[in-house]
Structures are given as C-alpha cells and as structure tokens.
Amino acid sequence: MTYEGVLTKMQTELGNPIQYYLVFEDSFLSVNQLLGKQVEISFVGYQCLNCGKKKKIFRQGFCYDCFMGSAAAxxxxxxxxxxxxxxxxxxxxxxxxxxxxxxxxxxxxxxxxxxxxxxxxxxxxxxxxxxxxxxxxxxxxxxxxxxxxxxxxxxxxxxxxxxxxxxxxxxxxxxxxxxxxxxxxxxxxxxxxxxxxxxxxxxxxxxLVYPVLQYPTKVSSLNLDKTHNFIGRLTGIKGQYLIFEDGTVFNIRTFEGYVVRIDV
Incomplete structure (x- = not known):
C-alpha cells in the first residue's frame, strides 16, 4: 500500500506498548502494524505547516517567514x-x-x-x-x-x-x-x-513501554535532504523515531512539513 502526505509528529496512544499513528490529510497509518515489515520512504516535497505553501522548511515544520513571524514559533x-x-x-x-x-x-x-x-x-x-x-x-x-x-x-x-x-x-x-x-x-x-x-x-x-522488536547497537540518522529514498525493515518505534534493522533511525519530528510517500 502507498500513503502520501505531509509529515507531522506521530500521534500516540498510551498502551502496553504505546500505539503510534501517522496522520495525513486523507488517510492515517498505524505504524505499529509495520513492525517487522519492509518500508520505503520517499521524499516528495515541502509544505509549511503554518501557511501551507510549498516552501522549503526552515525549522519546526515552518518555512523561514513563518518561523520568524508566527506566534507558534x-x-x-x-x-x-x-x-x-x-x-x-x-x-x-x-x-x-x-x-x-x-x-x-x-x-x-x-x-x-x-x-x-x-x-x-x-x-x-x-x-x-x-x-x-x-x-x-x-x-x-x-x-x-x-x-x-x-x-x-x-x-x-x-x-x-x-x-x-x-x-x-x-x-x-x-x-x-x-x-x-x-x-x-x-x-x-x-x-x-x-x-x-x-x-x-x-x-x-x-x-512507558515502546513497540521495539530489537534495539540497535549503533544508530545513524536518515536525512531526507541528502537521501531522497530509503528502504528498510522496521524494527521499532521510540520517541518520534522509526528504528530500522540496519541501525538507520528516522526522526519524524525533524522532518515535519516534508511531503513523503510511504510504501509498505
């Protein structure tokens, strides 16, 4: 299945373990159900969480102008x-x-x-x-x-x-x-x-108990600005991070405002 939309921080529900959801404009994804599966993340573009314009994200999901002017920043x-x-x-x-x-x-x-x-x-x-x-x-x-x-x-x-x-x-x-x-x-x-x-x-x-199949011994961050496409097996979710089998971790919060396509 393919999901596409603007990244915002994962919504969570307290449980044992914690439940995680990626919510897009027209759909949502139960991230816990992806554990153990191959996931592909592709960079599509930008969309400021404040003004909605397709402008490069500066910080906290905002374009530069919104970050410098919005009361929420x-x-x-x-x-x-x-x-x-x-x-x-x-x-x-x-x-x-x-x-x-x-x-x-x-x-x-x-x-x-x-x-x-x-x-x-x-x-x-x-x-x-x-x-x-x-x-x-x-x-x-x-x-x-x-x-x-x-x-x-x-x-x-x-x-x-x-x-x-x-x-x-x-x-x-x-x-x-x-x-x-x-x-x-x-x-x-x-x-x-x-x-x-x-x-x-x-x-x-x-x-707080997190849905993690195995913890990595070494971690490296996925940067969508440098790597526009990534494929890996999801082995855990903790904080606002997706953890993959090869030690790659993806911080959803860092890339709020980025438009992505997720294939499962």
Missing part, C-alpha cells in the same frame, strides 16, 4: 522562562500566547538516556514523555503558567540535563536512577515562587 516555546503573557506583555501575539502560556504546566523528571528535567502543558501528559522517548517519568510541580514552569526548569538545569541523548535513548541505554528519591531531593532547589506547588506525597512514577 516564539522563543518562549523552547525557553519557557521567557514567557510574558502573565504580565500582559506580548511577544508576537498576546491572545495566542495567553491561550498557551496561561494554563497549568508540569515540570518533571524523566529517565531516558540520563535523568532529564523538562516542562510541558498539563494537557500534554504523557504525550510529551512519549515524544522524547522517556522510559520513566515523575511530576515535580504543577504550576498555573508557563513562566513559573520555565524558571523552575532553569533552577534545576544546574543539577539535571534538559536534553535527551538521542543515540543512547535509541540504543535503550537507560539511566538507572530512583526518580522518587530525586524528586525528594529537589525541594530546596526550587524557586521560592513555586514552593506552594510542590507536593512531595505525589510520587507516581509513570512507566
């Missing part, structure tokens, strides 16, 4: 401590920024390659953990806006990484850390503004 997306909607100060579009920033956010610790500190909207739990390939995660605080989550993350980045080592994550080299113990240790590291949102008794550790 402001600096506060990647650096939540720069959020200003709670002060009624706009970055690019105050109405949009209030909608996204002024809602409950979670600061969490997740175990993937190392123990990572991160921020996500409450509505994105556990999706955010799945997207980064975390095997275990625990919430530290739930705060009422993105700014408070951002300054909490900044204070904890001196003690935990805020990035995932994607190669270790895909090889399933997990950090063997007690997340409950780590949560208990962070109380004195939190900004004073968020102390009231810290609940030490909330110690639920979430385990």
């Amino acid at each position: 402001g600096d506060w997306i990647m650096r939540p401590e720069l959020s200003t909607a709670h002060l009624d100060i706009a970055d690019r579009d105050l109405e949009y920024e209030k909608k996204v920033q002024l809602q409950p956010h979670i600061v969490y610790l997740a175990s993937s390659s190392e123990v990572k500190v991160g921020v996500t909207r409450g509505t994105q739990v556990p999706t955010r953990w799945i997207d980064q390939g975390a095997s275990y995660a625990i919430s530290i605080v739930e705060v009422p806006n993105r700014y408070l989550a951002g300054i909490t993350e900044v204070s904890l980045k001196n003690h935990f990484t805020d990035k995932t080592n994607w190669q270790k994550m895909l090889r399933n080299e997990l950090a063997q850390i007690d997340l409950i113990l780590e949560k208990g240790r962070v109380r004195d590291l939190l900004p004073s503004e968020v102390h009231e949102f810290y609940y030490p008794e909330k110690i639920d550790v979430h385990e």
Whole structure:
C-alpha cells in the first residue's frame, strides 16, 4: 500500500506498548502494524505547516517567514522562562500566547538516556514523555503558567540535563536512577515562587513501554535532504523515531512539513 502526505509528529496512544499513528490529510497509518515489515520512504516535497505553501522548511515544520513571524514559533516555546503573557506583555501575539502560556504546566523528571528535567502543558501528559522517548517519568510541580514552569526548569538545569541523548535513548541505554528519591531531593532547589506547588506525597512514577522488536547497537540518522529514498525493515518505534534493522533511525519530528510517500 502507498500513503502520501505531509509529515507531522506521530500521534500516540498510551498502551502496553504505546500505539503510534501517522496522520495525513486523507488517510492515517498505524505504524505499529509495520513492525517487522519492509518500508520505503520517499521524499516528495515541502509544505509549511503554518501557511501551507510549498516552501522549503526552515525549522519546526515552518518555512523561514513563518518561523520568524508566527506566534507558534516564539522563543518562549523552547525557553519557557521567557514567557510574558502573565504580565500582559506580548511577544508576537498576546491572545495566542495567553491561550498557551496561561494554563497549568508540569515540570518533571524523566529517565531516558540520563535523568532529564523538562516542562510541558498539563494537557500534554504523557504525550510529551512519549515524544522524547522517556522510559520513566515523575511530576515535580504543577504550576498555573508557563513562566513559573520555565524558571523552575532553569533552577534545576544546574543539577539535571534538559536534553535527551538521542543515540543512547535509541540504543535503550537507560539511566538507572530512583526518580522518587530525586524528586525528594529537589525541594530546596526550587524557586521560592513555586514552593506552594510542590507536593512531595505525589510520587507516581509513570512507566512507558515502546513497540521495539530489537534495539540497535549503533544508530545513524536518515536525512531526507541528502537521501531522497530509503528502504528498510522496521524494527521499532521510540520517541518520534522509526528504528530500522540496519541501525538507520528516522526522526519524524525533524522532518515535519516534508511531503513523503510511504510504501509498505
């Protein structure tokens, strides 16, 4: 069968294992059903996720103009401590920024390659953990806006990484850390503004199980800009990556906005 459309990040459904779906305009593909099968991925073109024009993708699925101008690509997306909607100060579009920033956010610790500190909207739990390939995660605080989550993350980045080592994550080299113990240790590291949102008794550790037949020992990335056609046997899905038998991995998130054809 052939599927064609614009790549957007895989939709996920929590389960044992997690279920993955590629959703196109006129069809969708259950990626779990492709495990063990030969898959061909071909580059067709570009389509900006914001303006819809067939322009080369610059970053985050956006063409250059949209990335530089859209409220959905402001600096506060990647650096939540720069959020200003709670002060009624706009970055690019105050109405949009209030909608996204002024809602409950979670600061969490997740175990993937190392123990990572991160921020996500409450509505994105556990999706955010799945997207980064975390095997275990625990919430530290739930705060009422993105700014408070951002300054909490900044204070904890001196003690935990805020990035995932994607190669270790895909090889399933997990950090063997007690997340409950780590949560208990962070109380004195939190900004004073968020102390009231810290609940030490909330110690639920979430385990995430990925559909992987075998983990690679070495990984190399498929780059659609350099390789317009790839064929391989799918052996796993983790984070937003497809894992192939020969160690090739394809990061769907990196190539959002690319139009592809997938033959199975």
